[in-house]
Amino acid sequence: MNILILGYGKMGKIISEIAESRGHSIAAKINIDNRDELSALDPAKIDVAIEFSQPEAAIENIKWAIERGIPVVSGTTGWLSKKPEINRLTLEKNGAFFYASNFSIGVNVFFKVNEMLAKLMNETSGYQVSLEEIHHTEKKDAPSGTAITLAQGIIKNYQQLKEWHLTGEGKDSEHSLPITAKRIDPAPGTHIIRYSSPIDEIEITHTAHSRQGFALGAVLVSEWIPGKKGVLSMDDFLSF
């Protein structure tokens, strides 16, 4: 496959290495300072664009590719309030757009475990639930996209909770799930869900040891997407 890399930072670099090691070629590696290279590309020769940039850049990058008929696999977090616009454009252009807040297969197993635990805890009482995420200090958004997905999984299954809030933002209420975001180098991404009572504590944790799992997941999805249409997610890709 011929892959366009939109956002050649920490993730873009590892994704390119993995893609090349699996026999793919890279059409271009685009960052903010070489975006003019896009105009020299022939969209018909690009099989997929992999987009890991930053919250303010994602929407422009994704639109550029969808408007040219290129399937997009995006992992950029922190821009999701604008995703409905991209969903509409994808359907209007009969294109393919795949988004995941986390491409690691392990995290996607963890998402399912989180939902199962929330369902079980919904049947009991006396526990306070909280979420903590730890990432490196270069991360631009808080809470992480993964923490938001986890929070949505809890809220959907745990009746007492109706929304989430970042701790320190003054929204404490028994109906709001507190998320603490810590920035500590070099953490690639740790997510902890805690149910605490005066008697005991139940805690589940996913710790990424590197960015390999995120990057490999994005390449695997990119190998799967050619020929697919519509707005896609990990639920379409995974068999569990």
Ligand SMILES: NC(=O)C1=CN([C@@H]2O[C@H](COP(=O)(O)OP(=O)(O)OC[C@H]3O[C@@H](n4cnc5c(N)ncnc54)[C@H](OP(=O)(O)O)[C@@H]3O)[C@@H](O)[C@H]2O)C=CC1
């Ligand atoms: N879904 C998932 O599994 C994962 C998602 N992420 C998310 O992916 C995103 C990128 O993460 P990471 O690689 O660590 O971040 P980096 O900051 O290392 O890389 C982002 C890159 O995007 C470039 N960029 C900025 N503006 C544009 C633009 N307009 N067009 C193209 N490129 C641009 C930056 O260039 P410059 O440096 O020149 O500004 C930089 O090289 C983040 O939102 C992060 O949260 C990260 C890991 C896993």
Ligand SMILES: O=C(O)C1=N[C@H](C(=O)O)C[C@H](O)C1
């Ligand atoms: O910025 C990061 O590094 C990461 N971002 C994603 C997120 O916001 O959830 C995924 C992973 O946790 C690493």
